[in-house]
Amino acid sequence: MLPPGTLALSIIFGWIALSTIIAILAGILKKFSLEEWFVASRGLSFVVIYFALAAEIYSGFTFLGLAGWAYKFGAPILYALAYFVTAYSVGFMLTPYYNRIARKLGLVTQPDYFVTRYESRWLGVLVAIIGVIFFVPYIQLQIGATGIIIELASYGAIARTTAMIIAFVLVALFIFIGGIRGVAWTNVLQGILMWIIAIALLSVPFTTFGGIEPMFRQLEAVSPQHLTLPGAAGIHGIPWYMSTLLLCTLGFWMFPHLVMRAYAAKDEKTIMRSTAWMSWYSILAFPIVIVGLYAILMYPELANPDWAVMWTVRDMFPAWAVGLVGAGGAAAAISTGAGLIQASAGIIARNVVQKGFWPKASDIQTAWIARFLVFIVTIVALLLQLYAPSLLVSLLLMSYSGMVQFFPGIVLGLKTKWVTKAGVASGLISGVFVVILTTYVWSNPLQIHSGIWGLLVNLIVTIIVSKITTPPSETTIKAFLEEAATKA
Amino acid sequence: MSEGEAGKRERCALYLALIAPVIMILGAPLINRTEPYIAGMPFIFFWHLLWLIIGPIFLTTAYLIRIGKIKV
Numbered sequence: 001m002l003p004p005g006t007l008a009l010s011i012i013f014g015w016i017a018l019s020t021i022i023a024i025l026a027g028i029l030k031k032f033s034l035e036e037w038f039v040a041s042r043g044l045s046f047v048v049i050y051f052a053l054a055a056e057i058y059s060g061f062t063f064l065g066l067a068g069w070a071y072k073f074g075a076p077i078l079y080a081l082a083y084f085v086t087a088y089s090v091g092f093m094l095t096p097y098y099n100r101i102a103r104k105l106g107l108v109t110q111p112d113y114f115v116t117r118y119e120s121r122w123l124g125v126l127v128a129i130i131g132v133i134f135f136v137p138y139i140q141l142q143i144g145a146t147g148i149i150i151e152l153a154s155y156g157a158i159a160r161t162t163a164m165i166i167a168f169v170l171v172a173l174f175i176f177i178g179g180i181r182g183v184a185w186t187n188v189l190q191g192i193l194m195w196i197i198a199i200a201l202l203s204v205p206f207t208t209f210g211g212i213e214p215m216f217r218q219l220e221a222v223s224p225q226h227l228t229l230p231g232a233a234g235i236h237g238i239p240w241y242m243s244t245l246l247l248c249t250l251g252f253w254m255f256p257h258l259v260m261r262a263y264a265a266k267d268e269k270t271i272m273r274s275t276a277w278m279s280w281y282s283i284l285a286f287p288i289v290i291v292g293l294y295a296i297l298m299y300p301e302l303a304n305p306d307w308a309v310m311w312t313v314r315d316m317f318p319a320w321a322v323g324l325v326g327a328g329g330a331a332a333a334i335s336t337g338a339g340l341i342q343a344s345a346g347i348i349a350r351n352v353v354q355k356g357f358w359p360k361a362s363d364i365q366t367a368w369i370a371r372f373l374v375f376i377v378t379i380v381a382l383l384l385q386l387y388a389p390s391l392l393v394s395l396l397l398m399s400y401s402g403m404v405q406f407f408p409g410i411v412l413g414l415k416t417k418w419v420t421k422a423g424v425a426s427g428l429i430s431g432v433f434v435v436i437l438t439t440y441v442w443s444n445p446l447q448i449h450s451g452i453w454g455l456l457v458n459l460i461v462t463i464i465v466s467k468i469t470t471p472p473s474e475t476t477i478k479a480f481l482e483e484a485a486t487k488a
Numbered sequence: 489m490s491e492g493e494a495g496k497r498e499r500c501a502l503y504l505a506l507i508a509p510v511i512m513i514l515g516a517p518l519i520n521r522t523e524p525y526i527a528g529m530p531f532i533f534f535w536h537l538l539w540l541i542i543g544p545i546f547l548t549t550a551y552l553i554r555i556g557k558i559k560v
Contacts, residue, residue, distance in 0.1 A: 075532055075533070078532065078533070078536045081536045081537075081539075081540060082512050082536060082539065084540070085508050085512065085539050085540060085543035085544070086508055086509040086512055086513070086543070088543075088544075088547055089505040089506060089508055089509050089543075089547060090509070092501075092505050092547055092550060092551065093502065093505060211528055212527070212528035212529055213525060213528035213529070216525070216528065216529055216530055216533075220522065220530075224522075227522045227530050227532070227533075228520050228521065228522060228530075228532060229520045229532075238516055238517050238520060241516050242513055242514075242516045242517075245512065245513050245516070246513055249509050249513070269555060272551055272554065272555075273551060273555075275547075276544075276547045276548050276550065276551035277544075277548065277551075279543055279544035279547045279548075280544045280548075282540055282543075282544075283537075283540045283541065283544075285540075286536075286537055286540060
């Protein structure tokens with residue numbers, strides 16, 4: 001009999017190896033080009049785009065963080081379950097436009113949308129830089145989650161640092177070769193695994209307490225504040241819940257990697273269908289929240305709340321199941337990380353290099369730059385995780401708040417004629433500035449989330465500045481508004 | 489198919505898709521309670537589980553309306 005750690009580890013690394021091979025195969029079977037590497041030649045079918053989105057959206061945070069938050073704060077985590085429902089409604093409305101406009105105007109990244117709509121490559125550079133700054137902490141978070149999962153699943157046999165390095169070197173390799181297609185195919189594998197795990201986790205309270213209700217009743221006796229807002233810390237009241245839910249609902253489809261996935265779908269019907277069906281996926285987050293609450297009763301003294309899922313699994317299931325859950329969790333973190341890395345490298349290459357400082361770069365040169373940037377982005381994120389893990393936690397706090405600042409530029413660009421590049425740029429900058437103020441100087445005034453304060457100021461500035469500056473050319477406006485209008 | 493019919497389909501789909509966000513955000517002050525327990529869980533947890541199921545039903549219906557599989 002193998003030691004339990006070895007078994008778990010062989011499953012996890014077997015999984016990663018299999019993903020790498022599939023991704024590489026998916027990549028080398030296609031001719032390398034800008035459109036292929038960035039948006040899979042706009043040809044991803046429903047099944048692939050569905051699992052690609054699912055695996056990118058359900059990340060290491062879904063696996064460890066949801067339970068960790070439930071463990072630490074209790075009911076406030078329900079905001080996340082709520083936005084897993086509401087965000088898809090917004091996606092259902094926005095993504096068909098993304099897909100249609102990108103196909104017609106040849107967009108391959110999210111900042112491209114701004115470059116084309118506002119006829120300004122420097123606005124594209126600004127959007128790209130803001131996007132990537134708020135992105136790097138997310139990549140780092142995925143790397144950290146992978147480390148925790150592998151360390152716990154191996155029962156301490158592999159140190160976190162080694163695990164992180166091995167896993168993400170492989171990831172960088174498969175994105176280098178496979179681009180978005182590689183990312184998408186590995187995610188198909190992960191999607192299936194996550195469902196199995198969620199169902200298995202649901203059995204835990206039944207085995208220990210004989211049902212959900214006895215568990216909740218006991219929790220009510222031990223820590224009633226975990227069961228309602230404002231939660232165990234007392235800082236997540238109703239205004240916080242409402243504003244955070246609004247923030248995530250509006251901000252979700254602003255994330256550059258998700259915008260790029262909408263471009264990669266083979267037509268607008270496919271992406272609409274994916275977002276509609278994706279909403280069914282969210283239910284698998286529910287058992288994970290339950291496990292977080294379960295851990296409050298079982299392990300009241302966890303040093304790190306993010307361990308809740310892995311501790312529960314180690315106690316309740318045999319070693320092979322630990323391997324499977326570890327593989328699922330690591331795959332979740334890795335696939336999200338891969339998508340984020342691919343998008344960041346793509347955005348820097350396309351919008352900072354090709355459309356910014358080196359306009360002479362051809363498409364194929366840009367694609368090669370993006371490929372090599374994959375390694376640089378990975379290395380930077382790894383180094384930050386290894387040497388300054390707390391440095392970026394502060395940025396992560398603002399990730400959603402930062403992303404939602406793209407909302408006025410994208411939505412006003414679809415619906416109005418008068419919005420201008422000066423308006424969008426000044427709105428964006430003032431929005432981000434207000435987010436920083438309301439995160440660090442006055443933290444969430446009136447318990448309303450910093451991102452919403454930023455968005456409010458951003459909208460006002462965008463409108464005022466747009467009204468006094470000149471909008472882009474008629475042809476551009478027409479191209480966008482026509483695409484946004486009803487189609488038979 | 490006339491432009492008007494497509495427009496009507498799109499509008500219906502839009503309203504249907506908006507139900508979940510509007511109710512979930514604006515309903516928050518009303519659902520912050522543990523009693524009554526339903527399906528073995530405090531009300532606020534049950535409420536979220538409920539929407540994890542009916543939200544997708546609305547959205548899938550919206551999609552089917554939008555592509556014309558369900559007539560409006």
